[in-house]
Amino acid sequence: MRVAVYYPWVYLRSGIERALIEIKRRSRHDIRIYTNHFDPGGTYPELAGMNVTELSRVSVERTYSAVTAAAMSILRTRLDSAEHDAVLVCCDGLGPLLTFANRRKPVVNLCFTPLRATYDDAYRDRLLAHGGPARPVKRAAETAFRLVDRMAWRNFDAVICIAETVRRRVADNRLFPESKIHLAYPGVEPGHAAPGDLSEPMFLLPGRIMWTKNIELAISGFRLFLKHAPPALQRFRLHIAGMVDAKSRPYLARLQHLAGGEERISFETMVSDDRMRALYAQAWAVLAPAFNEDFGLTPIEAMAHGRPVLACNRGGLRETVLDGVTGLLVEPEPAAFAAGLRRIAQDEVLARQLGAQGPARAATFTWPRFVETIDSVLDGVQHVQRISA
Template sequence: MEAPAAAPRHVLFLNWRDTRNPEGGGSEVYVEQIAGALVGRGYRATLLCATHSAGEAEEVTAAGVRVLRRGGRHTVYLRAALVYLAGALGFGPLTRRRGGRPDLIVDVGNGLPFLSALYARRPVIALVHHVHREQWPVVLGRWLARFGWWVESWLAPRVYRRCQYVTVSSATRDELAVLGVDPARVAIVHNGTPDMTIEPTARSAQPSLVALGRLVPHKQVEVALRTVAALAGELPELTLVVAGQGWWEPQLRQVAADLGVTDRVRFTGFVSDAEKRELLATSWVALTPSLKEGWGLTIVEAGALGTPTVAFRGAGGVEESLIDGETGLLADDDGDFVAKVRLLLTDEAYRDAMGSAARAHAARFTWSVSGDTFAALVTRAAKVPARAPVEQIEPSYLVP
């Protein structure tokens, strides 16, 4: 892989979390994989994110990405602007002595963007994993939800009207188009599938399900719990492992108790990569009942180990990380979700064939290809003067 022809450029990623954050998820994995890929191609990469107890104020990842942690969950947006502006004035962590001001910013919008295009005299790439229309009312109260949706749907498209967009699925590109973002400005750079190599591992002897991810309301793990309750009578040995952590766990444990399935459900908390691979490899079926996903990283992770997934139709990028009827099944509602899970649990031949197809599908997506694509986009965007008309960027060559 060739490094950029010019001197290594400095790319600043603005993201509210990093992978060491206890609430980090697939979005954070994507950002750090892409940042690491840029470092491997001759760039400098800095990630500015919120502080948390599991990480220092500053560190360098194994991939060579410099991580700056400033501000909290809500103040990180303001702190990012202050750090950038301080660097422009010659002091702070973005001075030449500390690595220099960035040549380009990747502004990651997880509902709320950093609005860096308002203050940064540098090219900005707006990275959006998915649109949060359905999630705002679930996560916040009525008035805060309305404000959040206004920022995401009205303010952000105007702030980034001359910026290149990147997203991870065609579904999100279509959603952005509804918000007024020209699809010609939106490049798709898929997630890669992590290395899921594992020693030969047998499936559990009895029917087993796994739900992997952050424990927050919009992941809808309650659907998985209700599925276990609905199938308990006909599959008396059925179990579910809920792997992950989050502030919604006490509520989920209460739901399990109310449904009378506490003895069938195991909450693991945080799991290591090795534990995650073992859980996905031994389970019969993986469940992703999330309200919305930009991609569905856990779906391809399960697929890489031959485990099919049941998810909801219309939940964003899951319709690309999962091929309905081939690598998993998409349900239309809660009742259909239960029916789809029942079908896979009771038809071994169908389940095995689907698992084989899921393994092949997951192998199509690699971080190497994603890194090449993103690096090409950064190289091209960085050559365009800040605030130049977006037509000069011509990103459509990256869109499948």
């Protein structure tokens, strides 16, 4: 089957771009990737050799005017239906809008999340809290988008969610019948570090540096940890490593200010895959402070490398990290995070035990299983008869 895989913007090194690579590599179908914004220099280098087709280009800015313009462009985007037998839309917000002009062939939603500003209460509350005078405008935009988005979701023949947290978000907002939603967890590559082998007194916080990752919690928690740590634990440091795109640079500046010149807090924003693997191998533990993560690959990568994980007891992190088995789940408060850091830092036996359980847990999340589920769902819709838009 010829499958057009669509994602509005391919320009970062995020979990969605990684999933695109694995789908292209592993699917038994003939995959062609389409996008409205392709930046081969900003995303994973593997995508440059995968013949990604850029359609009418849209901005990746997140201002309301830019997002509205992007939405209108996606609404008008039409794929050549003669060149594919089905469409797989990677959804984390605006992707479903593509369905209005592309209904001749079966359409499947690979949902990383419906638009969080509309359907994720924790995300929306934080967004509106910083709305100021623009808050009424944001609420009006949310209402308008919700109406259009609900119509778009009716165009899907099947939906695949990447986590139970996402499935619940879709079902609770009545976007698609719950009984018809499939579940496919993304995977990771096997770790390259010996399980339980603790290298350096370093807490690693990997992944994209953006406000939804709640990195300020880790910084505040770490500073509180240092404030009350005995001399033996003062050697620990916090290393934050991940990509920063243009719209997140002000957030990075705020984080650096919050660090307050503390020498034991460092940032690294140009991180290759090899470098990230080396950091995992060096880390004592890996941190995941996101306030309501959809799923999150970094905790699984940490477990694959035999590293214990300290994560917030919220969202998709509860689906990957087993509390007291492969890591610790704590409340998203600086004091709770600091207590978790101290527990892992001062109890090397516990840290080793948690890390040793990680590889077996990570092995339950595999790319072949993820792609096989997608392929099976595509097989199931290939004979669906669709009408033109």
